Amino acid sequence: QKEVEQNSGPLSVPEGAIASLNCTYSDRVSQSFFWYRQYSGKSPELIMSIYSNGDKEDGRFTAQLNKASQYVSLLIRDSQPSDSATYLCAVNGLGTQGGSEKLVFGKGTKLTVNP
């Protein structure tokens, strides 16, 4: 069973701080990795994707991938109260039939940014 593990939190940081969210995955053949943000009562929205080892930066967000350690993280710099949400890590894997693909999600980490 492919698994994606995240600390459920809650993670609380002060406004302006760096929030660090972590994720580990069990399937070594996974190729692509995604971070979704989900506000309470809303659907998940994609904020970052990464598929090469190293860092990928987009504005205040940086995704980090280490395939050897099966670890992916998300850093949020200069955290804002509007960043308060649940962050879902998702890992691409193969489906049960040839050629099919699917995303496996972690339980999510709830982040609260305090003004």
Added chain:
Amino acid sequence: ETGVTQTPRHLVMGMTNKKSLKCEQHLGHNAMYWYKQSAKKPLELMFVYSLEERVENNSVPSRFSPECPNSSHLFLHLHTLQPEDSALYLCASSQVPTDYDYGYTFGSGTRLTVV
């Protein structure tokens, strides 16, 4: 209409009712998905349709019946549900092979309550 549209947004049904959830995507994607999101659990993949063919069925009870008449529309037919089926049901679409930059696009979800 843009993105992924789900109707209805909220649904309350009795255990003997029959209802259907509808999903429509306007992104030109070729794969569609049903996910179930319950409190304190990760997103659970229910069904995957790729090129209108069902390629994944994750041991979902037969009281849930999907239908994908074309690559833009996906339905989830519900009958004789149980209270534990109350959850947020999310539809998503994507382009396969995986578009690493865009991942899945989710609809707003249907909040289902079974009484």
